[in-house]
Amino acid sequence: MPYRPAVFTLILLALALLAGLLLDAPFGHALSGLLDQTHDPLARQLLLELRLPRVLSAASSGALLACAGAAIQFQFRNALAEPGLIGVSGGAALAAALALEAGFTGGMVVMTAFAGGVSALWLTWRLAGPHSPASQLILAGVAINALTGSLLTLLIATLPDGSLRTVTFWLMGSFASVDWRQATLLLLALPPIWALLWRRWRYLNLLQLGDAATFHAGYPLVRERRVVVALAALAASLVVANCGMIGFVGLMAPHLARLLIGADARRVMLLSPLLGALLAVVADTVSRLAIAPSELPVGVITSLAGAPFFLWLLRRALSGASHAHD
Protein backbone atom coordinates (compact mmCIF):
# COMPACT_ATOMS: atom_id res chain seq x y z
CA MET A 1 0.00 0.00 0.00
CA PRO A 2 2.75 2.49 -0.83
CA TYR A 3 0.36 5.09 -2.21
CA ARG A 4 -2.00 5.21 0.73
CA PRO A 5 -0.01 8.04 2.41
CA ALA A 6 -0.28 10.03 -0.84
CA VAL A 7 -4.06 9.69 -0.92
CA PHE A 8 -4.24 10.55 2.77
CA THR A 9 -2.06 13.64 2.22
CA LEU A 10 -4.22 14.71 -0.71
CA ILE A 11 -7.34 14.58 1.45
CA LEU A 12 -5.60 16.58 4.18
CA LEU A 13 -4.40 19.05 1.56
CA ALA A 14 -7.96 19.52 0.26
CA LEU A 15 -9.18 20.17 3.79
CA ALA A 16 -6.30 22.59 4.45
CA LEU A 17 -7.08 24.47 1.24
CA LEU A 18 -10.72 24.81 2.28
CA ALA A 19 -9.71 25.97 5.75
CA GLY A 20 -7.21 28.41 4.29
CA LEU A 21 -9.89 29.75 2.00
CA LEU A 22 -12.71 30.08 4.48
CA LEU A 23 -11.35 30.33 8.02
CA ASP A 24 -11.66 33.74 9.58
CA ALA A 25 -13.81 34.93 6.75
CA PRO A 26 -17.25 35.49 8.15
CA PHE A 27 -18.23 31.94 7.39
CA GLY A 28 -21.80 32.20 6.17
CA HIS A 29 -21.09 35.31 4.16
CA ALA A 30 -18.12 33.81 2.41
CA LEU A 31 -19.90 30.62 1.49
CA SER A 32 -23.06 32.24 0.27
CA GLY A 33 -20.94 34.81 -1.53
CA LEU A 34 -19.44 32.00 -3.58
CA LEU A 35 -22.85 30.57 -4.35
CA ASP A 36 -24.75 33.77 -4.94
CA GLN A 37 -23.08 36.47 -6.95
CA THR A 38 -25.44 39.20 -5.96
CA HIS A 39 -25.08 38.57 -2.24
CA ASP A 40 -22.30 40.55 -0.50
CA PRO A 41 -19.96 41.26 -3.40
CA LEU A 42 -17.22 42.27 -0.94
CA ALA A 43 -17.02 38.81 0.62
CA ARG A 44 -17.05 37.25 -2.80
CA GLN A 45 -14.27 39.53 -3.98
CA LEU A 46 -12.25 38.74 -0.87
CA LEU A 47 -12.53 35.04 -1.59
CA LEU A 48 -11.91 35.08 -5.32
CA GLU A 49 -9.39 37.91 -5.66
CA LEU A 50 -7.40 37.51 -2.43
CA ARG A 51 -7.92 34.21 -0.70
CA LEU A 52 -8.06 31.86 -3.67
CA PRO A 53 -4.85 33.01 -5.37
CA ARG A 54 -3.25 33.13 -1.95
CA VAL A 55 -3.97 29.51 -0.94
CA LEU A 56 -3.19 28.24 -4.43
CA SER A 57 0.14 30.09 -4.37
CA ALA A 58 0.89 28.67 -0.94
CA ALA A 59 0.11 25.13 -2.13
CA SER A 60 2.13 25.34 -5.33
CA SER A 61 5.03 27.14 -3.58
CA GLY A 62 5.15 24.47 -0.89
CA ALA A 63 5.14 21.77 -3.56
CA LEU A 64 7.88 23.51 -5.56
CA LEU A 65 10.04 23.97 -2.46
CA ALA A 66 9.55 20.32 -1.54
CA CYS A 67 10.49 19.25 -5.09
CA ALA A 68 13.64 21.36 -4.85
CA GLY A 69 14.48 20.12 -1.35
CA ALA A 70 14.00 16.45 -2.19
CA ALA A 71 15.99 16.72 -5.41
CA ILE A 72 18.85 18.54 -3.66
CA GLN A 73 18.91 16.01 -0.82
CA PHE A 74 19.15 13.13 -3.28
CA GLN A 75 21.61 14.88 -5.58
CA PHE A 76 24.06 15.86 -2.84
CA ARG A 77 23.40 12.72 -0.74
CA ASN A 78 22.82 15.18 2.06
CA ALA A 79 19.91 14.84 4.45
CA LEU A 80 20.42 18.40 5.75
CA ALA A 81 20.22 20.19 2.43
CA GLU A 82 17.33 22.39 1.33
CA PRO A 83 17.17 25.47 -0.92
CA GLY A 84 17.11 27.91 2.01
CA LEU A 85 20.05 26.37 3.85
CA ILE A 86 22.49 25.99 0.97
CA GLY A 87 22.18 29.50 -0.40
CA VAL A 88 19.83 29.01 -3.35
CA SER A 89 16.95 30.99 -1.86
CA GLY A 90 19.26 33.76 -0.56
CA GLY A 91 20.90 34.18 -3.96
CA ALA A 92 17.51 34.15 -5.68
CA ALA A 93 16.06 36.73 -3.25
CA LEU A 94 18.98 39.12 -3.72
CA ALA A 95 18.79 38.80 -7.49
CA ALA A 96 15.00 39.19 -7.51
CA ALA A 97 15.18 42.34 -5.38
CA LEU A 98 17.82 43.75 -7.73
CA ALA A 99 15.68 42.89 -10.75
CA LEU A 100 12.62 44.59 -9.28
CA GLU A 101 14.75 47.61 -8.47
CA ALA A 102 15.97 47.68 -12.08
CA GLY A 103 12.34 47.82 -13.21
CA PHE A 104 11.97 44.22 -14.40
CA THR A 105 8.64 42.45 -14.06
CA GLY A 106 7.14 38.97 -14.20
CA GLY A 107 9.20 36.37 -16.03
CA MET A 108 12.34 38.53 -16.08
CA VAL A 109 12.33 38.71 -12.27
CA VAL A 110 12.03 34.93 -12.10
CA MET A 111 14.87 34.43 -14.60
CA THR A 112 17.12 36.83 -12.69
CA ALA A 113 16.23 35.08 -9.44
CA PHE A 114 17.06 31.77 -11.11
CA ALA A 115 20.47 33.09 -12.15
CA GLY A 116 21.07 34.32 -8.61
CA GLY A 117 19.96 31.02 -7.10
CA VAL A 118 22.14 28.89 -9.35
CA SER A 119 25.16 31.16 -8.79
CA ALA A 120 24.75 31.02 -5.01
CA LEU A 121 24.39 27.23 -5.10
CA TRP A 122 27.48 26.92 -7.25
CA LEU A 123 29.41 29.14 -4.83
CA THR A 124 28.24 27.11 -1.83
CA TRP A 125 29.18 23.88 -3.54
CA ARG A 126 32.64 25.19 -4.49
CA LEU A 127 33.21 26.53 -0.98
CA ALA A 128 32.31 23.21 0.59
CA GLY A 129 34.24 21.10 -1.92
CA PRO A 130 32.58 18.48 -4.10
CA HIS A 131 33.00 15.48 -1.79
CA SER A 132 32.55 17.22 1.54
CA PRO A 133 30.55 15.81 4.44
CA ALA A 134 26.95 16.95 4.93
CA SER A 135 27.71 19.50 7.63
CA GLN A 136 30.36 21.27 5.52
CA LEU A 137 27.87 22.10 2.77
CA ILE A 138 25.59 23.60 5.43
CA LEU A 139 28.46 25.66 6.87
CA ALA A 140 29.25 27.05 3.44
CA GLY A 141 25.52 27.73 3.05
CA VAL A 142 25.53 29.72 6.31
CA ALA A 143 28.29 31.94 4.93
CA ILE A 144 26.50 32.48 1.60
CA ASN A 145 23.20 33.15 3.36
CA ALA A 146 24.84 35.72 5.66
CA LEU A 147 26.32 37.43 2.62
CA THR A 148 23.15 37.49 0.51
CA GLY A 149 21.01 38.45 3.53
CA SER A 150 23.13 41.44 4.44
CA LEU A 151 23.51 42.57 0.82
CA LEU A 152 19.74 42.37 0.44
CA THR A 153 19.15 44.42 3.58
CA LEU A 154 21.79 46.93 2.47
CA LEU A 155 20.15 47.21 -0.95
CA ILE A 156 16.70 47.86 0.47
CA ALA A 157 17.99 50.26 3.14
CA THR A 158 19.57 52.47 0.49
CA LEU A 159 16.38 52.67 -1.56
CA PRO A 160 14.33 55.84 -1.14
CA ASP A 161 11.16 53.86 -0.39
CA GLY A 162 12.91 50.90 1.21
CA SER A 163 11.37 49.76 4.45
CA LEU A 164 11.83 47.11 7.05
CA ARG A 165 8.64 45.61 5.74
CA THR A 166 10.20 44.87 2.36
CA VAL A 167 13.22 43.29 4.04
CA THR A 168 10.92 41.12 6.09
CA PHE A 169 9.03 40.09 2.96
CA TRP A 170 12.20 38.85 1.27
CA LEU A 171 13.79 37.19 4.29
CA MET A 172 10.68 35.64 5.85
CA GLY A 173 8.31 35.33 2.88
CA SER A 174 4.62 36.04 2.53
CA PHE A 175 1.68 34.93 0.41
CA ALA A 176 -0.40 37.92 1.51
CA SER A 177 0.12 40.05 -1.58
CA VAL A 178 0.20 37.49 -4.39
CA ASP A 179 -2.19 38.16 -7.25
CA TRP A 180 -3.76 35.84 -9.81
CA ARG A 181 -0.93 36.40 -12.28
CA GLN A 182 1.64 35.15 -9.79
CA ALA A 183 -0.58 32.28 -8.62
CA THR A 184 -1.08 31.17 -12.22
CA LEU A 185 2.66 31.26 -12.89
CA LEU A 186 3.39 29.10 -9.84
CA LEU A 187 0.56 26.69 -10.65
CA LEU A 188 1.64 26.29 -14.26
CA ALA A 189 5.32 25.86 -13.38
CA LEU A 190 4.72 23.10 -10.85
CA PRO A 191 3.60 20.15 -13.05
CA PRO A 192 6.50 20.21 -15.55
CA ILE A 193 9.16 20.73 -12.86
CA TRP A 194 7.65 18.01 -10.70
CA ALA A 195 7.36 15.60 -13.63
CA LEU A 196 10.89 16.24 -14.91
CA LEU A 197 12.34 15.63 -11.46
CA TRP A 198 10.13 12.63 -10.70
CA ARG A 199 11.03 10.79 -13.88
CA ARG A 200 14.66 10.87 -12.75
CA TRP A 201 13.91 8.69 -9.73
CA ARG A 202 16.18 5.90 -10.97
CA TYR A 203 19.14 8.25 -11.28
CA LEU A 204 18.40 9.78 -7.86
CA ASN A 205 18.22 6.33 -6.25
CA LEU A 206 21.46 5.13 -7.83
CA LEU A 207 23.27 8.28 -6.70
CA GLN A 208 22.81 7.06 -3.13
CA LEU A 209 25.28 4.28 -3.99
CA GLY A 210 27.82 6.84 -5.24
CA ASP A 211 28.72 8.72 -8.41
CA ALA A 212 30.74 5.85 -9.87
CA ALA A 213 27.92 3.36 -9.26
CA THR A 214 25.50 5.71 -11.02
CA PHE A 215 27.74 6.00 -14.07
CA HIS A 216 28.39 2.27 -14.13
CA ALA A 217 24.65 1.62 -14.10
CA GLY A 218 24.28 3.67 -17.26
CA TYR A 219 23.50 7.26 -16.26
CA PRO A 220 25.57 10.19 -17.56
CA LEU A 221 26.58 11.99 -14.36
CA VAL A 222 27.37 15.51 -15.53
CA ARG A 223 24.28 15.96 -17.68
CA GLU A 224 21.86 14.56 -15.14
CA ARG A 225 23.38 16.59 -12.30
CA ARG A 226 23.04 19.78 -14.33
CA VAL A 227 19.40 19.06 -15.10
CA VAL A 228 18.50 18.19 -11.51
CA VAL A 229 20.31 21.17 -9.99
CA ALA A 230 18.84 23.55 -12.58
CA LEU A 231 15.29 22.28 -12.00
CA ALA A 232 15.68 22.49 -8.22
CA ALA A 233 17.09 26.01 -8.43
CA LEU A 234 14.32 27.04 -10.84
CA ALA A 235 11.66 25.70 -8.48
CA ALA A 236 13.12 27.56 -5.50
CA SER A 237 13.68 30.75 -7.52
CA LEU A 238 10.09 30.81 -8.75
CA VAL A 239 8.86 30.74 -5.17
CA VAL A 240 11.39 33.29 -3.90
CA ALA A 241 10.76 35.75 -6.74
CA ASN A 242 7.02 35.74 -6.01
CA CYS A 243 6.69 35.02 -2.31
CA GLY A 244 10.10 35.65 -0.72
CA MET A 245 12.20 33.15 1.22
CA ILE A 246 10.17 30.51 3.03
CA GLY A 247 12.51 28.31 4.99
CA PHE A 248 12.46 24.65 5.96
CA VAL A 249 9.50 23.46 3.87
CA GLY A 250 12.02 21.95 1.44
CA LEU A 251 13.74 20.27 4.36
CA MET A 252 10.75 18.93 6.23
CA ALA A 253 8.55 17.63 3.41
CA PRO A 254 11.06 15.11 1.96
CA HIS A 255 11.95 13.85 5.43
CA LEU A 256 8.32 13.36 6.39
CA ALA A 257 7.86 11.55 3.08
CA ARG A 258 10.76 9.22 3.87
CA LEU A 259 9.40 8.51 7.33
CA LEU A 260 6.04 7.61 5.79
CA ILE A 261 7.07 5.56 2.74
CA GLY A 262 10.79 4.76 2.86
CA ALA A 263 13.85 5.97 0.95
CA ASP A 264 12.91 5.09 -2.66
CA ALA A 265 13.04 8.27 -4.78
CA ARG A 266 10.20 6.98 -6.93
CA ARG A 267 7.84 7.45 -3.98
CA VAL A 268 9.65 10.26 -2.16
CA MET A 269 9.60 12.51 -5.23
CA LEU A 270 5.88 11.82 -5.57
CA LEU A 271 4.82 12.37 -1.97
CA SER A 272 7.16 15.23 -0.95
CA PRO A 273 5.44 17.92 -3.07
CA LEU A 274 2.03 16.94 -1.63
CA LEU A 275 3.41 17.23 1.90
CA GLY A 276 5.17 20.49 1.01
CA ALA A 277 1.89 21.92 -0.27
CA LEU A 278 0.12 20.82 2.89
CA LEU A 279 2.80 22.32 5.16
CA ALA A 280 2.80 25.64 3.31
CA VAL A 281 -0.98 26.02 3.25
CA VAL A 282 -1.25 25.22 6.95
CA ALA A 283 1.65 27.58 7.78
CA ASP A 284 0.08 30.35 5.71
CA THR A 285 -3.30 29.97 7.41
CA VAL A 286 -1.67 29.97 10.85
CA SER A 287 0.40 33.05 9.96
CA ARG A 288 -2.78 34.80 8.87
CA LEU A 289 -4.81 33.94 11.95
CA ALA A 290 -2.28 33.75 14.79
CA ILE A 291 -2.24 37.47 15.64
CA ALA A 292 -5.28 38.60 13.62
CA PRO A 293 -6.08 41.24 12.50
CA SER A 294 -2.29 41.60 11.94
CA GLU A 295 -0.34 38.96 10.01
CA LEU A 296 2.91 37.12 10.67
CA PRO A 297 5.34 36.45 7.83
CA VAL A 298 4.78 32.82 6.83
CA GLY A 299 8.51 32.08 7.21
CA VAL A 300 8.14 32.66 10.94
CA ILE A 301 5.77 29.72 11.18
CA THR A 302 7.75 27.39 8.89
CA SER A 303 10.97 28.23 10.74
CA LEU A 304 9.36 27.71 14.16
CA ALA A 305 8.43 24.21 13.05
CA GLY A 306 11.44 23.58 10.84
CA ALA A 307 14.35 24.74 12.98
CA PRO A 308 13.83 22.15 15.78
CA PHE A 309 13.38 19.55 13.04
CA PHE A 310 16.67 20.64 11.50
CA LEU A 311 18.44 20.43 14.89
CA TRP A 312 17.15 16.90 15.31
CA LEU A 313 18.45 15.96 11.84
CA LEU A 314 21.78 17.66 12.50
CA ARG A 315 22.20 15.73 15.73
CA ARG A 316 21.44 12.51 13.92
CA ALA A 317 23.84 13.33 11.07
CA LEU A 318 26.66 14.30 13.43
CA SER A 319 26.26 11.22 15.60
CA GLY A 320 26.18 9.14 12.41
CA ALA A 321 29.44 10.79 11.29
CA SER A 322 31.12 10.14 14.63
CA HIS A 323 30.08 6.48 14.47
CA ALA A 324 31.57 6.27 11.00
CA HIS A 325 34.91 7.47 12.37
CA ASP A 326 34.97 4.92 15.19
Next chain:
Amino acid sequence: MLTIEHAWLDTRLQDICLELHPGEVLVLIGPNGAGKSSLLSLLSGLLSPDRGRSMLNGKPLHQLSAARLARHRAVLEQRMIAAPEFTGSEVIAMGSYGHGQADATATAVALTGVGELLGRHLGTLSGGEAQRVLLARALAQLLGSTEDERYLLLDEPTAALDIGTADGLMAQVGRIAREHRIGVLAVVHDINLALRHANRVALLDRGRLVACGPTAEVMQVQRLETVYGVRLAELIHDEQDLRAFIPLPPQEN
Protein backbone atom coordinates in the same frame (compact mmCIF):
# COMPACT_ATOMS: atom_id res chain seq x y z
CA MET B 1 36.63 -8.41 -25.77
CA LEU B 2 37.50 -5.65 -23.34
CA THR B 3 41.00 -4.37 -24.07
CA ILE B 4 43.49 -1.82 -22.87
CA GLU B 5 46.29 -0.85 -25.25
CA HIS B 6 49.40 0.94 -24.06
CA ALA B 7 47.41 2.97 -21.59
CA TRP B 8 48.93 5.69 -19.41
CA LEU B 9 47.10 7.46 -16.63
CA ASP B 10 48.98 10.39 -15.02
CA THR B 11 51.44 8.84 -12.54
CA ARG B 12 49.19 5.93 -11.66
CA LEU B 13 49.50 3.65 -14.69
CA GLN B 14 52.25 3.26 -17.26
CA ASP B 15 52.01 1.53 -20.61
CA ILE B 16 49.40 -1.08 -19.64
CA CYS B 17 48.19 -3.71 -22.11
CA LEU B 18 45.45 -6.06 -20.98
CA GLU B 19 42.63 -8.15 -22.45
CA LEU B 20 39.53 -9.54 -20.77
CA HIS B 21 37.63 -12.34 -22.51
CA PRO B 22 34.04 -13.54 -21.96
CA GLY B 23 33.82 -16.51 -19.63
CA GLU B 24 37.21 -16.14 -17.95
CA VAL B 25 38.16 -15.04 -14.45
CA LEU B 26 41.11 -12.66 -14.54
CA VAL B 27 42.36 -11.72 -11.10
CA LEU B 28 44.33 -8.51 -10.69
CA ILE B 29 46.81 -8.54 -7.82
CA GLY B 30 49.52 -6.20 -6.59
CA PRO B 31 50.64 -4.26 -3.52
CA ASN B 32 48.73 -1.27 -2.13
CA GLY B 33 48.96 1.71 -4.46
CA ALA B 34 49.98 -0.41 -7.44
CA GLY B 35 47.14 1.08 -9.52
CA LYS B 36 44.69 -1.82 -9.45
CA SER B 37 41.57 0.29 -8.91
CA SER B 38 42.71 2.82 -11.52
CA LEU B 39 43.15 0.01 -14.03
CA LEU B 40 39.66 -1.23 -13.22
CA SER B 41 38.31 2.30 -13.78
CA LEU B 42 39.95 2.36 -17.23
CA LEU B 43 38.28 -0.95 -18.11
CA SER B 44 34.91 0.28 -16.85
CA GLY B 45 35.11 3.51 -18.86
CA LEU B 46 34.86 5.66 -15.73
CA LEU B 47 38.34 7.04 -16.50
CA SER B 48 39.93 7.52 -19.91
CA PRO B 49 43.65 6.98 -20.40
CA ASP B 50 45.85 10.03 -21.03
CA ARG B 51 47.64 8.02 -23.70
CA GLY B 52 46.72 4.69 -25.25
CA ARG B 53 43.22 3.25 -25.58
CA SER B 54 40.58 1.32 -23.69
CA MET B 55 38.13 -0.45 -25.98
CA LEU B 56 35.18 -2.79 -26.25
CA ASN B 57 35.52 -4.90 -29.39
CA GLY B 58 37.78 -2.31 -30.93
CA LYS B 59 35.53 0.63 -30.13
CA PRO B 60 36.93 3.23 -27.72
CA LEU B 61 34.94 3.20 -24.48
CA HIS B 62 34.61 6.98 -24.34
CA GLN B 63 32.66 6.88 -27.61
CA LEU B 64 30.01 4.62 -26.06
CA SER B 65 27.14 6.11 -24.07
CA ALA B 66 26.84 5.38 -20.37
CA ALA B 67 23.67 3.37 -21.07
CA ARG B 68 25.34 1.28 -23.79
CA LEU B 69 28.34 0.57 -21.56
CA ALA B 70 26.00 -0.49 -18.77
CA ARG B 71 24.58 -3.24 -20.99
CA HIS B 72 28.07 -4.69 -21.45
CA ARG B 73 29.67 -4.34 -18.06
CA ALA B 74 28.71 -3.99 -14.43
CA VAL B 75 30.95 -2.94 -11.58
CA LEU B 76 31.13 -3.69 -7.89
CA GLU B 77 32.92 -0.62 -6.59
CA GLN B 78 35.41 -0.79 -3.77
CA ARG B 79 34.18 2.16 -1.77
CA MET B 80 30.53 2.00 -2.66
CA ILE B 81 28.59 4.45 -0.54
CA ALA B 82 26.11 2.18 1.15
CA ALA B 83 22.67 3.76 1.25
CA PRO B 84 21.58 2.69 4.75
CA GLU B 85 17.90 3.58 4.30
CA PHE B 86 17.37 1.37 1.26
CA THR B 87 16.23 -2.23 1.57
CA GLY B 88 18.10 -5.12 -0.02
CA SER B 89 15.42 -5.58 -2.67
CA GLU B 90 15.41 -1.86 -3.51
CA VAL B 91 19.19 -1.90 -4.02
CA ILE B 92 19.13 -5.05 -6.15
CA ALA B 93 16.26 -3.63 -8.23
CA MET B 94 18.59 -0.74 -9.11
CA GLY B 95 20.47 -3.28 -11.25
CA SER B 96 17.44 -3.71 -13.48
CA TYR B 97 16.76 0.01 -14.08
CA GLY B 98 18.34 -0.19 -17.53
CA HIS B 99 16.27 -3.13 -18.79
CA GLY B 100 13.37 -3.59 -16.36
CA GLN B 101 13.59 -7.40 -16.34
CA ALA B 102 12.40 -8.77 -13.01
CA ASP B 103 13.58 -12.32 -13.80
CA ALA B 104 17.16 -11.06 -14.09
CA THR B 105 16.83 -9.68 -10.57
CA ALA B 106 15.42 -12.97 -9.32
CA THR B 107 18.27 -14.93 -10.91
CA ALA B 108 20.84 -12.57 -9.39
CA VAL B 109 19.25 -13.04 -5.97
CA ALA B 110 19.32 -16.81 -6.33
CA LEU B 111 22.93 -16.89 -7.55
CA THR B 112 24.21 -14.77 -4.68
CA GLY B 113 21.98 -16.33 -2.03
CA VAL B 114 20.72 -13.03 -0.64
CA GLY B 115 17.04 -14.04 -0.50
CA GLU B 116 16.83 -13.57 3.24
CA LEU B 117 18.36 -10.07 3.06
CA LEU B 118 15.79 -8.57 0.69
CA GLY B 119 13.57 -7.01 3.32
CA ARG B 120 16.36 -5.63 5.48
CA HIS B 121 17.80 -2.14 5.34
CA LEU B 122 21.36 -1.89 4.05
CA GLY B 123 22.40 -0.05 7.22
CA THR B 124 21.55 -3.10 9.33
CA LEU B 125 23.61 -5.57 7.27
CA SER B 126 27.15 -6.72 8.06
CA GLY B 127 29.92 -5.71 5.65
CA GLY B 128 29.84 -9.12 4.01
CA GLU B 129 26.05 -9.18 3.65
CA ALA B 130 26.01 -5.69 2.14
CA GLN B 131 28.76 -6.77 -0.27
CA ARG B 132 26.64 -9.70 -1.48
CA VAL B 133 23.61 -7.46 -1.96
CA LEU B 134 25.70 -5.04 -4.03
CA LEU B 135 27.11 -7.95 -6.04
CA ALA B 136 23.55 -9.11 -6.72
CA ARG B 137 22.74 -5.61 -8.01
CA ALA B 138 25.69 -5.69 -10.41
CA LEU B 139 24.73 -9.18 -11.60
CA ALA B 140 21.10 -8.16 -12.13
CA GLN B 141 22.37 -5.39 -14.41
CA LEU B 142 24.25 -7.89 -16.60
CA LEU B 143 21.79 -10.78 -16.56
CA GLY B 144 19.00 -8.59 -17.93
CA SER B 145 21.17 -7.44 -20.83
CA THR B 146 20.69 -9.12 -24.18
CA GLU B 147 24.23 -8.37 -25.33
CA ASP B 148 26.47 -11.31 -26.18
CA GLU B 149 29.51 -9.92 -24.45
CA ARG B 150 29.19 -9.06 -20.78
CA TYR B 151 31.80 -8.27 -18.19
CA LEU B 152 31.75 -8.06 -14.42
CA LEU B 153 34.40 -5.89 -12.79
CA LEU B 154 34.88 -6.45 -9.07
CA ASP B 155 37.01 -4.13 -6.97
CA GLU B 156 38.03 -6.04 -3.86
CA PRO B 157 34.83 -8.08 -3.62
CA THR B 158 36.21 -10.09 -0.71
CA ALA B 159 37.60 -7.20 1.36
CA ALA B 160 34.95 -7.41 4.09
CA LEU B 161 34.56 -11.19 4.07
CA ASP B 162 35.89 -13.99 6.30
CA ILE B 163 37.99 -16.64 4.56
CA GLY B 164 35.15 -19.13 4.13
CA THR B 165 32.73 -16.56 2.71
CA ALA B 166 35.45 -15.04 0.51
CA ASP B 167 36.32 -18.45 -0.93
CA GLY B 168 32.64 -19.25 -1.48
CA LEU B 169 32.03 -15.93 -3.22
CA MET B 170 34.99 -16.33 -5.57
CA ALA B 171 33.90 -19.90 -6.40
CA GLN B 172 30.39 -18.61 -7.12
CA VAL B 173 31.79 -15.84 -9.32
CA GLY B 174 33.76 -18.48 -11.25
CA ARG B 175 30.62 -20.56 -11.83
CA ILE B 176 28.69 -17.49 -13.00
CA ALA B 177 31.52 -16.62 -15.39
CA ARG B 178 31.47 -20.09 -16.95
CA GLU B 179 27.72 -20.64 -17.05
CA HIS B 180 26.71 -17.19 -18.28
CA ARG B 181 29.86 -16.56 -20.33
CA ILE B 182 30.59 -13.41 -18.39
CA GLY B 183 34.16 -12.16 -18.31
CA VAL B 184 35.18 -11.35 -14.74
CA LEU B 185 37.98 -9.09 -13.61
CA ALA B 186 38.46 -9.17 -9.85
CA VAL B 187 40.88 -7.03 -7.87
CA VAL B 188 41.90 -9.18 -4.93
CA HIS B 189 44.40 -8.66 -2.13
CA ASP B 190 44.63 -12.27 -0.99
CA ILE B 191 47.08 -13.92 -3.37
CA ASN B 192 45.85 -17.36 -2.31
CA LEU B 193 42.34 -16.52 -3.50
CA ALA B 194 43.88 -15.56 -6.83
CA LEU B 195 45.79 -18.82 -6.92
CA ARG B 196 42.65 -20.86 -6.29
CA HIS B 197 40.08 -19.10 -8.43
CA ALA B 198 41.77 -17.29 -11.31
CA ASN B 199 42.03 -18.56 -14.87
CA ARG B 200 44.57 -15.86 -15.47
CA VAL B 201 46.39 -13.46 -13.18
CA ALA B 202 47.65 -9.94 -13.84
CA LEU B 203 50.33 -8.70 -11.45
CA LEU B 204 50.63 -4.94 -11.10
CA ASP B 205 53.46 -3.08 -9.38
CA ARG B 206 53.83 0.69 -9.12
CA GLY B 207 51.67 1.35 -12.15
CA ARG B 208 53.30 -1.25 -14.37
CA LEU B 209 52.03 -4.64 -15.43
CA VAL B 210 54.78 -7.01 -14.26
CA ALA B 211 53.19 -10.18 -15.56
CA CYS B 212 49.93 -11.38 -17.05
CA GLY B 213 49.05 -14.92 -17.99
CA PRO B 214 47.89 -18.32 -16.74
CA THR B 215 47.81 -18.43 -12.95
CA ALA B 216 50.55 -20.99 -12.43
CA GLU B 217 52.94 -19.12 -14.72
CA VAL B 218 52.45 -15.71 -13.17
CA MET B 219 52.39 -16.73 -9.54
CA GLN B 220 55.99 -17.72 -8.98
CA VAL B 221 57.49 -17.34 -5.52
CA GLN B 222 60.41 -15.23 -6.62
CA ARG B 223 58.34 -12.83 -8.67
CA LEU B 224 55.81 -12.33 -5.87
CA GLU B 225 58.60 -11.83 -3.33
CA THR B 226 60.11 -9.08 -5.46
CA VAL B 227 56.84 -7.27 -6.03
CA TYR B 228 55.46 -7.51 -2.50
CA GLY B 229 58.84 -7.13 -0.74
CA VAL B 230 58.32 -10.10 1.58
CA ARG B 231 59.78 -13.57 1.82
CA LEU B 232 57.24 -16.23 0.95
CA ALA B 233 57.00 -19.94 1.61
CA GLU B 234 55.09 -22.03 -0.90
CA LEU B 235 52.99 -24.83 0.55
CA ILE B 236 51.81 -27.67 -1.62
CA HIS B 237 48.91 -29.93 -0.69
CA ASP B 238 49.43 -33.00 -2.85
CA GLU B 239 46.09 -34.73 -2.30
CA GLN B 240 44.03 -31.69 -3.21
CA ASP B 241 46.57 -30.46 -5.73
CA LEU B 242 46.58 -27.05 -4.09
CA ARG B 243 49.24 -24.42 -3.66
CA ALA B 244 49.37 -21.58 -1.14
CA PHE B 245 51.79 -18.87 -0.10
CA ILE B 246 52.49 -17.70 3.41
CA PRO B 247 54.72 -14.75 4.29
CA LEU B 248 57.84 -15.49 6.32
CA PRO B 249 59.44 -13.21 8.91
CA PRO B 250 62.29 -11.10 7.50
CA GLN B 251 65.67 -12.78 7.49
CA GLU B 252 68.07 -11.50 10.15
CA ASN B 253 71.59 -10.82 8.97
